[in-house]
Amino acid sequence: MGNKHVNAIVVGAGAGGGIVAKELSVAGLSVVLFERGGWATYDDTDTDELKSQRTTVLGNAYGPDDQRYKRVVVNNDGSANIVLPSEGGYNNNAACVGSGTVSYGAMAWRFMQEDFKLKTTYGPIEGSTLDDWPITYEDLEPCYEKAEWEIGVAGDATQNPFGAPRNKPYPMPPFSHNKEAKLLYDAAKRLGYHPFPIPMLRNSVPYGGRPACIRMRTCCGFACPVNAKCGTHNTVIPIAIESGNCELRINSVVSEILVNEQGKITGVTYFDEKNRKQTQTADIVVVSGSATETARLLLNSKSKFFPKGIGNENDWVGHNLQGHAYTGAYGIFEDEVYDDLGPGASVAISDFNHHNPGIMGGGVLCNEFIRMPYSFTGIRPPGSASWGKEHKAFQRLNFKRVAQAVGPYQEIPNFEARVEVDPTVKDFWGIPVARLSGTRHEKDIEGCRLMSEKAELWLKEAGAVQTWQSVGGGKGISGGQHQAGTCRMGNDPKTSVTDKYGRIHAVPNLFVADGSLNVNNGGFNPALTIMALGFRVGGYIASEWSKGNRFK
Amino acid sequence: MKKQLKLTRRRFITLSVLGAGGMCLLSRCANPPLSPWRFVTEQESKLLDALVEQIIPTDEWPGGRDAGVTNFIDMQLTGPYARYQESYRKGLAAIEETCKTKFQKRFEELPFEEQTQFLKTMEAGKMEGKLWEKGFDRQFFRLIRDHSMQGFYGSPRHGGNKNNVSYKMMRLDYPVIIGQNRYNN
Numbered sequence: 001m002g003n004k005h006v007n008a009i010v011v012g013a014g015a016g017g018g019i020v021a022k023e024l025s026v027a028g029l030s031v032v033l034f035e036r037g038g039w040a041t042y043d044d045t046d047t048d049e050l051k052s053q054r055t056t057v058l059g060n061a062y063g064p065d066d067q068r069y070k071r072v073v074v075n076n077d078g079s080a081n082i083v084l085p086s087e088g089g090y091n092n093n094a095a096c097v098g099s100g101t102v103s104y105g106a107m108a109w110r111f112m113q114e115d116f117k118l119k120t121t122y123g124p125i126e127g128s129t130l131d132d133w134p135i136t137y138e139d140l141e142p143c144y145e146k147a148e149w150e151i152g153v154a155g156d157a158t159q160n161p162f163g164a165p166r167n168k169p170y171p172m173p174p175f176s177h178n179k180e181a182k183l184l185y186d187a188a189k190r191l192g193y194h195p196f197p198i199p200m201l202r203n204s205v206p207y208g209g210r211p212a213c214i215r216m217r218t219c220c221g222f223a224c225p226v227n228a229k230c231g232t233h234n235t236v237i238p239i240a241i242e243s244g245n246c247e248l249r250i251n252s253v254v255s256e257i258l259v260n261e262q263g264k265i266t267g268v269t270y271f272d273e274k275n276r277k278q279t280q281t282a283d284i285v286v287v288s289g290s291a292t293e294t295a296r297l298l299l300n301s302k303s304k305f306f307p308k309g310i311g312n313e314n315d316w317v318g319h320n321l322q323g324h325a326y327t328g329a330y331g332i333f334e335d336e337v338y339d340d341l342g343p344g345a346s347v348a349i350s351d352f353n354h355h356n357p358g359i360m361g362g363g364v365l366c367n368e369f370i371r372m373p374y375s376f377t378g379i380r381p382p383g384s385a386s387w388g389k390e391h392k393a394f395q396r397l398n399f400k401r402v403a404q405a406v407g408p409y410q411e412i413p414n415f416e417a418r419v420e421v422d423p424t425v426k427d428f429w430g431i432p433v434a435r436l437s438g439t440r441h442e443k444d445i446e447g448c449r450l451m452s453e454k455a456e457l458w459l460k461e462a463g464a465v466q467t468w469q470s471v472g473g474g475k476g477i478s479g480g481q482h483q484a485g486t487c488r489m490g491n492d493p494k495t496s497v498t499d500k501y502g503r504i505h506a507v508p509n510l511f512v513a514d515g516s517l518n519v520n521n522g523g524f525n526p527a528l529t530i531m532a533l534g535f536r537v538g539g540y541i542a543s544e545w546s547k548g549n550r551f552k
Numbered sequence: 553m554k555k556q557l558k559l560t561r562r563r564f565i566t567l568s569v570l571g572a573g574g575m576c577l578l579s580r581c582a583n584p585p586l587s588p589w590r591f592v593t594e595q596e597s598k599l600l601d602a603l604v605e606q607i608i609p610t611d612e613w614p615g616g617r618d619a620g621v622t623n624f625i626d627m628q629l630t631g632p633y634a635r636y637q638e639s640y641r642k643g644l645a646a647i648e649e650t651c652k653t654k655f656q657k658r659f660e661e662l663p664f665e666e667q668t669q670f671l672k673t674m675e676a677g678k679m680e681g682k683l684w685e686k687g688f689d690r691q692f693f694r695l696i697r698d699h700s701m702q703g704f705y706g707s708p709r710h711g712g713n714k715n716n717v718s719y720k721m722m723r724l725d726y727p728v729i730i731g732q733n734r735y736n737n
Contacts, residue, residue, distance in 0.1 A: 050706040
């Protein structure tokens with residue numbers, strides 16, 4: 001029996017797709033929301049560090065699995081190898097209902113006004129496809145507000161003088177600082193910086209019918225046992241299902257976007273939970289698979305009308321892949337700075353996010369989420385033993401004495417950092433896999449150095465007796481959980497993939513709604529921006545639909 | 553119809569039990585005594601014990617050997633680390649072979665300090681001979697180091713970190729639900 005035709009298909013139940021599904025189904029459209037993974041719950045995943053989202057050595061608790069998925073990664077020397085999801089080079093996000101929003105650290109940043117106008121602010125940069133967005137911060141502001149109130153954010157924007165202007169405060173009060181964050185807060189004040197509580201997609205008080213956070217150590221990289229972390233899996237997706245208009249189809253892998261004899265998009269083919277190939281037709285298709293998988297799906301959808309993949313007439317799909325270069329410093333304190341009040345990160349400074357002489361952009365700097373015992377084994381001052389008695393003693397003596405100040409440096413867009421589909425390697429279902437190649441822009445390292453210097457100074461002022469920098473931004477592909485940029489939006493179809501509403505240029509009924517749209521990735525974790533874009537794309541489709549537009 | 557199904561199922565179960573029991577008896581006869589290991593041999597397990605004890609030595613707290621790190625590695629080699637089976641077989645044999653030629657002894661029979669020196673040479677990529685070509689010394693050392701750390705500092709559910717020893721050493725309560733801190737295995 002075939003599937004019933006619906007108004008809209010949304011591919012991917014993550015930060016972007018979950019919101020689009022809710023916007024459309026509440027507006028009365030019939031929706032099928034596809035998710036390649038299943039539900040990931042705390043009971044399944046627990047506090048097991050070796051299978052967490054941050055340390056996947058024994059597998060990804062939040063998907064995908066090593067048995068059915070793989071990618072090809074091209075190294076700097078031109079050699080290529082197959083990489084499994086549990087290996088770092090895979091640049092995994094997550095494959096479950098809610099995707100990364102189940103296990104993320106849940107920082108809830110709005111990008112700054114400058115982030116939407118990088119080219120205007122910094123001028124062209126050699127070797128970069130740097131550009132302005134086709135929308136301004138002000139265009140996205142109402143969508144940020146929706147994300148903050150409908151998903152739920154705790155924070156106090158009045159304490160951050162560098163934050164972009166806003167119409168409404170956060171719906172929940174900010175989190176208190178733990179011992180380490182208090183030290184850093186006071187130190188930042190003494191240095192003349194402007195410390196403030198990190199806005200979090202996490203309940204500081206009961207909100208949305210869910211309880212307040214219980215301040216566990218195992219938060220970033222794990223699911224929440226009391227459901228206090230706010231993702232799309234426990235907010236908008238349940239609303240979409242309750243509307244009666246949305247069917248969530250889990251363990252279903254979309255393989256291709258369908259094109260009919262007239263060159264119109266008519267739906268998708270997918271493999272259902274029993275690996276049977278199926279077809280689902282719809283009036284509209286929205287792709288929200290994250291920067292890597294969205295590009296892969298478009299590139300895998302080849303036909304006589306789209307011989308290079310859908311939306312790829314000008315060879316822009318998959319280019320400009322970027323995540324974040326994480327850069328900062330560590331400090332060892334004489335007294336213990338650890339009081340086990342999780343999840344750790346709570347204080348930030350945005351003093352070095354833009355307007356740094358000599359570099360493009362910058363980033364926010366924060367104290368880090370609590371390090372887990374195994375991941376701490378890799379944290380040592382340069383030249384220290386990486387095993388043996390000395391290493392074990394350091395682990396014991398300093399686990400509660402080390403703090404880290406770190407942040408996501410805004411990378412300079414590089415056209416050559418890209419996602420393609422591999423010509424020969426296929427996944428379990430026979431679908432060509434993503435092939436990642438390219439590297440960061442060579443100037444990223446300069447910005448990272450500056451940020452790390454600032455982080456080190458901050459730790460010293462807070463009382464660290466020994467400090468060292470961890471400088472990010474080196475060679476290699478940057479994607480991971482912050483992956484973005486592969487289907488960037490723009491006004492010119494020659495230098496972008498979608499228009500300012502996320503619609504593929506020249507295809508009336510195909511949209512993208514995830515981090516792929518980002519023209520650049522901000523000096524911030526991108527989750528809230530991806531959510532805001534979900535509200536923008538979903539809101540646009542719903543409002544046009546109500547006016548009778550059927551996107552034909 | 554229903555009765556027939558029931559009989560079939562019972563017969564099936566009876567047969568399976570007999571079958572499993574029979575297999576068990578047979579294997580006991582064939583290779584006495586039964587190995588407690590899944591992938592490594594008895595001899596390899598002794599070598600691994602010495603290696604993991606080098607990576608995380610006993611001090612005032614138990615080391616890698618007593619924390620069950622060898623058990624962790626053995627367990628993972630038949631699970632997520634099946635892809636490292638070949639490296640382990642080859643690497644452990646290479647250590648054994650090198651020690652036999654150089655010291656006429658097994659690695660685990662060397663004094664602790666000499667074992668440390670041996671591993672430092674591996675870590676530096678300065679092992680000589682065909683067995684260690686193409687950086688295999690460094691590569692295999694890293695594998696042992698990283699897997700030992702995972703076994704010692706990861707969750708006990710994976711076969712290492714016996715009695716939560718590393719968590720206790722680092723003064724961390726597990727599980728971590730505030731107000732419910734307790735150790736349970």
